[in-house]
Amino acid sequence: MNPADIRKTYALHALDEKEVMNNPFLQFQQWWEEVLKAEIEEPNAMTLATSDNDGFVEARTVLLKGFDTSGFVFFTNYESRKGQQLATNPHCCLLFFWKELERQVRITGKAEKVTDEETNEYFQSRPEGSRIGAWASPQSKVVSGKAWLEENYQQFAQQFEGKLIQTPQHWGGYRVVADKVEFWQGRPNRMHDRIQYRKDGNGNWIIERLAP
16 A cells, blocks of 8 residues: 555544643643543653754654653663763653544653652662663663573573662653643644644743644
């Protein structure tokens, strides 16, 4: 099938700037609750786009682990490619695509590291295997093969057997502090609803409609 021949008509919902919440976090909370009610698989999966100092952009899927009025939180290896890019250029973008509800949310802003307390609390809540994996995998680095990874994992599993698995220094969380949040609702004839929240110079949220 030719990709250009794939078509879908969006018509489930509508979005009006006169009816949305007065800040993006409340609007996200409303949509989040509707996503959970719809029982969408992995609703917290989001695309994270970052770039390096040369302007090369990369994107990958990460998992949202918390959100409030201060931002949107995910965890990773600080020495990974995305971690290195965020260290030199904290500007980034998050994108949720909830196809079952014909919705997208795009968040642009700056990533900052969460506190050590937040990182440790979340790390200790992870399954034991995931905690060991955080030690065993030099994320984004070239390795000799799968056997090396499995051997490294087993070595750390033996090292931590019967012991508390401490949080690695190279692992932790980021909070994306938003300056723009766009809510996209699919509509018929590609006349999609796009409502943008944008911070002004005083930190107030301006609500605007964007052309589809």
